[in-house]
Amino acid sequence: MFLCLSALPASAFEFDALEGGTLDLTDLRGQAVLVVNTASLCGFTDQYAGLQTLHERYGDRGFTVVGVPSDDFRQELSDDAAVAEFCEVNYGLTFPMTAITPVTGDDAHPFYAWLADQGERPRWNFNKALLDPEGQLVTFEGSSTRPLSRKMISAIEGVLPE
Template sequence: MSVYDFTAETLEGAPAPLADYRGQVLLIVNTASKCGFTPQYEGLETLWRDYRDKGFAVLGFPCNQFGAQEPGDAAEIANFCSLTYDVSFPMMKKIDVNGPAAHPLYAWLKKQKKGILGTEGIKWNFTKFLIGRDGEVKGRFAPTDTPESLKSAIEAAL
């Protein structure tokens, strides 16, 4: 299996097969609008704008599992991202990343790259997974790892 075997859904409700990103480097991030890490949207947008012409994409997956910090519906999330951070990278439908209702993509990501001390669970909003051009998980980064701190890993994958 690879990341390309999964399909997500955009905030607008359209299917988003990850196979459409085949051959690109991806940064997959679980996001939230009311989190202390929410300002990372700005850095994620900068990465997207700086590297998208080189075959890079950021994919945001809103999640309300951590402190209920993403309470809005799809329209509210899209409005917040656009007006507050000028987000133009693809944003997906709100999902669960942990538990029995976890999106299959996240179940797979967590098995591919475990967290600290071998744990699988996502600990908080803005956990990041770097996917290589081959569709394999190259790295897992904590919420405290800023988008700017990932530049060298992204450049190496490109």
Template sequence: MSFDLKRLARLPAVVMMATAFAAGSPALAGSAYEHEFTAIEGGELPLEAWRGKALLVVNTASLCGFTPQYDGLQRLWESYRDRGLVVLGVPSNDFGGQEPGQEAEIKQFCEVNFGIDFPMTEKLAVTGPGAHPFYQWAAAQLGPEGVPRWNFHKILVAPDGKAVAGFPASVTPTDSRLTAAVERLLPVP
């Protein structure tokens, strides 16, 4: 059996990631809690720290038409954090060069313009072969729904660490589809 490398290179990243998952790749198996980021301020940011909480992981950008969603993400965080939701912002320059700044600039932009106080990571790749391992894992778990197609894609993780849904940028943080999915994961107040 021969392989056409050019044809293989054109396969969507999600198919390749799913194939690796099916082959038992340890990086793509398991739970979200096995992944770690670096905080925007520096230092470790292990998802293990939020074991037992629901996570909403969102790739963000400062110069995007969807950037006003920061406001909705902050409101979502304020509304649900006491019930066990963690919103995690992941700045990325993967789409349209819309996050050109460095970490300090991104952090200041978010705080000054949107009052953001939910945790954020350093700027990372969220697509392609260089995607952060969390995003590779989410793609393997959710298929195309777990692969960001633009800024402000949202990945919802249950308190047990399993990826349960992906939401495209067009689904705002206050959209009833997203808030209903969050509500199902959290204890009743």
């Protein structure tokens, strides 16, 4: 049986969670979700603070940030425990995080293969995929688009559930 990834909503995917278990995007259906590939040792790592602000500002309005640590650009810590400690100690993150996950190439996680089918691929850390409450891709922004930029705020506010 052939499965066409592009026909699936993003909410059809699950990740290994950073601190164990599974992070199933199906559980977030009905919410706007910002999925961000992250790295702890990158020049854009300070964007964690803005992502946490978004999560706090819009969380009660049906919005979630999901962080996806990746070492595809060689800037992630060595293991999941180190990433979890770094994020807690330095940024006090409370939004869901996945285990270290490939986001590019043949080993890319199925969510990122789905993004590639949509014509979007991370080219560096802190690329942002905004999904509407039905799990459809609304916008894909690169590293240079800051989480608290007018562009991101406008896009997020435009897809918040009623």
